[in-house]
Amino acid sequence: MxxxxxxxHAPSTRAASLASTSLSAAVASxxxxxxxxAQAQSANAALPSVEVTAxxxxxxxxDKASSAKYTQPLVDTPQTLTVIxxxxxxxxxxxxxxxxxxxxxxxxxxxxxxxxxxxTGDAIYMRGFDSSSAIFVDSVRDLGSVSRDMFNIQQVExxxxxxxxxTGRGSPTGSxxxxxKQAETTDAFSASAMYGSWNQKRVTADxxxxxxxxxxxxxxxxxxxxxxxxxxxxxxxxxxxxxxxxLAHGLGxxxxxxxxxxxxxxxxxxxxxxxxxxxxxxxxxxxxxRFLSSAGRVDSSNFYGLTSDYNQVNTDRLTxxxxxxxxxxxxLQNTTRIGKxxxxxxxxxxxxxxxNLLTPNANDASSWTLARSLPTIKNQxxxxxxxxxxxxxxxxxxxxEHTLMGGVELTxxxxxxxxxxxxxxxxxxxxxxxxxxxxxxxxxxxxxADPSTNAWGKTDTVSAYLFDTIKVNQQWSFNGGVRVxxxxxxxxxxxxxxSSGRGTLCPTGVAAGTAxxxxxxxxxxxxxxxxxxxxxPTDYSSLYALYxxxxxxxxxxxxxxxxxxxxxxxxxxxxxxxxxxxxxxxWDLLNKKxxxxxALYRTEITNEVExxxxxxxYFQTGKKTVQGVELGVxxxxxxxxxxxxxxxxxxxxxxxxxxxTASGENTLAYTPRQxxxxxxxxxxxxxxxxxxxxxxxxSLVRGSDNPTSxxxxxxDSYWVFDAMAGYVVNKNLDLQLNxxxxxxxxxxxxxxxxxYRYTPGTxxxxxxxANLKF
Numbered sequence: 001m002x003x004x005x006x007x008x009h010a011p012s013t014r015a016a017s018l019a020s021t022s023l024s025a026a027v028a029s030x031x032x033x034x035x036x037x038a039q040a041q042s043a044n045a046a047l048p049s050v051e052v053t054a055x056x057x058x059x060x061x062x063d064k065a066s067s068a069k070y071t072q073p074l075v076d077t078p079q080t081l082t083v084i085x086x087x088x089x090x091x092x093x094x095x096x097x098x099x100x101x102x103x104x105x106x107x108x109x110x111x112x113x114x115x116x117x118x119x120t121g122d123a124i125y126m127r128g129f130d131s132s133s134a135i136f137v138d139s140v141r142d143l144g145s146v147s148r149d150m151f152n153i154q155q156v157e158x159x160x161x162x163x164x165x166x167t168g169r170g171s172p173t174g175s176x177x178x179x180x181k182q183a184e185t186t187d188a189f190s191a192s193a194m195y196g197s198w199n200q201k202r203v204t205a206d207x208x209x210x211x212x213x214x215x216x217x218x219x220x221x222x223x224x225x226x227x228x229x230x231x232x233x234x235x236x237x238x239x240x241x242x243x244x245x246x247l248a249h250g251l252g253x254x255x256x257x258x259x260x261x262x263x264x265x266x267x268x269x270x271x272x273x274x275x276x277x278x279x280x281x282x283x284x285x286x287x288x289x290r291f292l293s294s295a296g297r298v299d300s301s302n303f304y305g306l307t308s309d310y311n312q313v314n315t316d317r318l319t320x321x322x323x324x325x326x327x328x329x330x331x332l333q334n335t336t337r338i339g340k341x342x343x344x345x346x347x348x349x350x351x352x353x354x355x356n357l358l359t360p361n362a363n364d365a366s367s368w369t370l371a372r373s374l375p376t377i378k379n380q381x382x383x384x385x386x387x388x389x390x391x392x393x394x395x396x397x398x399x400x401e402h403t404l405m406g407g408v409e410l411t412x413x414x415x416x417x418x419x420x421x422x423x424x425x426x427x428x429x430x431x432x433x434x435x436x437x438x439x440x441x442x443x444x445x446x447x448x449a450d451p452s453t454n455a456w457g458k459t460d461t462v463s464a465y466l467f468d469t470i471k472v473n474q475q476w477s478f479n480g481g482v483r484v485x486x487x488x489x490x491x492x493x494x495x496x497x498x499s500s501g502r503g504t505l506c507p508t509g510v511a512a513g514t515a516x517x518x519x520x521x522x523x524x525x526x527x528x529x530x531x532x533x534x535x536x537p538t539d540y541s542s543l544y545a546l547y548x549x550x551x552x553x554x555x556x557x558x559x560x561x562x563x564x565x566x567x568x569x570x571x572x573x574x575x576x577x578x579x580x581x582x583x584x585x586x587w588d589l590l591n592k593k594x595x596x597x598x599a600l601y602r603t604e605i606t607n608e609v610e611x612x613x614x615x616x617x618y619f620q621t622g623k624k625t626v627q628g629v630e631l632g633v634x635x636x637x638x639x640x641x642x643x644x645x646x647x648x649x650x651x652x653x654x655x656x657x658x659x660x661t662a663s664g665e666n667t668l669a670y671t672p673r674q675x676x677x678x679x680x681x682x683x684x685x686x687x688x689x690x691x692x693x694x695x696x697x698x699s700l701v702r703g704s705d706n707p708t709s710x711x712x713x714x715x716d717s718y719w720v721f722d723a724m725a726g727y728v729v730n731k732n733l734d735l736q737l738n739x740x741x742x743x744x745x746x747x748x749x750x751x752x753x754x755x756y757r758y759t760p761g762t763x764x765x766x767x768x769x770a771n772l773k774f
Contacts, residue, residue, distance in 0.1 A: 074586070112758060128668040192204050270347045271759065282712050340384075402469070406466040459489045566609060580604075594643075671700075677693070715758070735769070744763055
């Protein structure tokens with residue numbers, strides 16, 4: 001008899017199980033959709049002489065978050081906190097953070113970037129605000145414009161609402177924490193090979209080895225190689241290589257030491273998007289060329305850059321973590337990290353504005369061309385050095401039970417940008433038949449180093465925090481926290497002034513292109529806090545009320561300070577402030593295998609920089625609000641049916657300040673009013689699994705400071721349905737087939753502020769994955 005113990009798959013789904021079922025959200029009922037695949041196995045699977053053993057943890061449902069700051073189970077944690085587990089990530093074939101976050105409703109990449117450029121990393125919007133600067137790995141801030149890969153990630157934790165007490169400065173509406181894979185006390189090996197449409201190719205390996213059982217010493221090695229096209233996009237490429245090594249000593253003892261190292265390389269052809277000409281709602285503001293408003297749509301697979309464009313990113317990260325248990329009620333942890341990310345980026349840019357669109361013959365669309373602007377170039381290095389120490393203690397004070405967690409953090413973050421000087425022109429590109437071949441000529445433009453425009457920014461932070469959960473009795477408890485951050489940000493910025501247009505205008509009598517250098521600095525203290533009351537009607541449920549705050553100082557998200565009176569990064573301004581009130585309930589049903597959550601929330605953001613209409617001066621009088629409801633269900637409905645689904649309704653408003661949408665609506669841009677996401681799996685006999693899910697995003701209002709600029713003011717709403725199926729061949733091999741966008745829905749995934757460019761959604765695509773495990 002052979003025994004298999006699975007670390008990777010949830011036990012109650014029977015250890016070999018990574019499954020899938022299709023959920024049709026439109027009719028709110030389960031819809032089984034065919035496909036083949038997945039690490040799934042029923043108790044009735046025909047696997048002679050194999051006994052499957054497993055723990056009691058459901059496949060999708062997590063009981064606790066990874067951070068020690070959340071000392072209580074999720075059912076007793078008074079805030080919207082979603083945990084996306086590895087099983088779900090694998091079933092969906094998600095390889096990036098952006099893809100994994102589709103499991104959290106209303107969270108995604110909706111903005112494409114501006115000024116002819118595009119986002120080069122995870123540009124995540126959450127509850128109306130950009131949360132890209134609030135991404136953490138193992139509770140340490142992660143820097144750099146990088147698309148984060150999932151090959152070494154065990155789970156993703158999405159905290160919604162102000163996270164200032166938990167993480168320090170950051171987005172007013174939440175943070176994201178990625179939990180990495182760690183060495184364990186069981187020998188195991190798994191590998192996967194994936195091939196899909198549009199030449200998608202990817203292989204991974206995960207090897208855990210016990211080096212010394214007596215001392216609790218083990219290692220875990222994760223490897224990844226990907227060389228893939230992007231479904232629906234010609235010429236765009238994702239080429240990644242990853243290595244992650246985790247060493248552990250003292251597993252199972254009172255003192256544990258973990259040493260982790262990550263090396264990642266990206267060598268991609270970036271995607272600048274597609275002109276919005278012909279999209280529903282497209283109009284031209286050019287009165288002399290109204291015929292453009294009825295022009296045909298360009299092929300969404302067209303590539304308007306050059307094949308010699310590149311996005312090269314190297315990441316190295318070394319983490320040392322030491323844990324010591326003085327007793328079951330007193331624990332210490334210290335984490336030290338050194339990380340560096342370097343990005344070298346060039347994208348041939350375009351802006352499909354009326355001025356850039358040449359139409360020599362209005363009746364012959366094949367003659368229309370689009371002027372390319374000079375490439376967007378970035379040569380940027382981000383580094384972080386941090387040390388975090390905290391202590392967790394449980395104690396009694398009279399009839400009260402306390403769970404205390406307090407700590408200090410010392411962090412230095414740096415960003416360096418090498419200046420680049422470009423001049424000349426690029427050849428125009430045919431609007432409907434673009435040629436990306438560099439042999440067609442790159443015009444007469446030149447690029448060179450420009451040390452006079454080098455820039456660097458630095459933020460030093462000293463932080464201290466304290467959390468306490470006070471249990472009054474079996475029904476009542478209170479949770480509170482306070483955090484103080486002292487920050488010191490400095491910047492030295494070089495630039496060349498311009499005579500007109502974007503950039504810093506030259507002083508009178510100074511020639512365009514003259515180099516200048518500016519230095520700025522700012523410092524201050526941030527005090528954030530949160531307070532919540534929890535009532536437990538039963539031991540498997542809770543009702544809670546929460547109030548929490550967050551702050552973002554000038555330069556806090558970009559390491560960039562500005563002399564502009566209209567910029568929130570001007571050091572003369574105070575930090576942006578946010579406060580959230582939330583009422584919610586959580587229930588663990590069906591023997592605590594199925595979690596139901598519901599929350600009502602309201603967030604107010606103040607100290608926004610706005611211009612006074614009378615004086616023309618800028619003051620921090622702006623105020624914005626986001627309020628809504630979020631519902632969720634995660635876990636096992638039956639031993640063979642697993643489900644996760646979420647719905648959110650958001651209402652946003654600019655209470656005081658200028659309109660920020662292209663439509664002129666008094667709302668926030670890039671914030672869908674409604675969003676829904678779901679995924680389900682059903683395990684069949686004989687080792688088969690069927691599964692899938694549905695996603696819905698309501699119409700998206702794009703941002704703009706010029707409501708009369710024409711072009712689409714909205715991105716239309718859309719439903720997307722995905723499916724997968726799996727078959728367990730034997731105890732060592734299973735197959736998984738994923739089908740994305742089953743009905744080939746044509747939709748806009750992201751749109752830029754001017755509305756001239758957009759990123760098409762993924763069309764119908766398929767991947768086949770073979771999974772090996774020993």
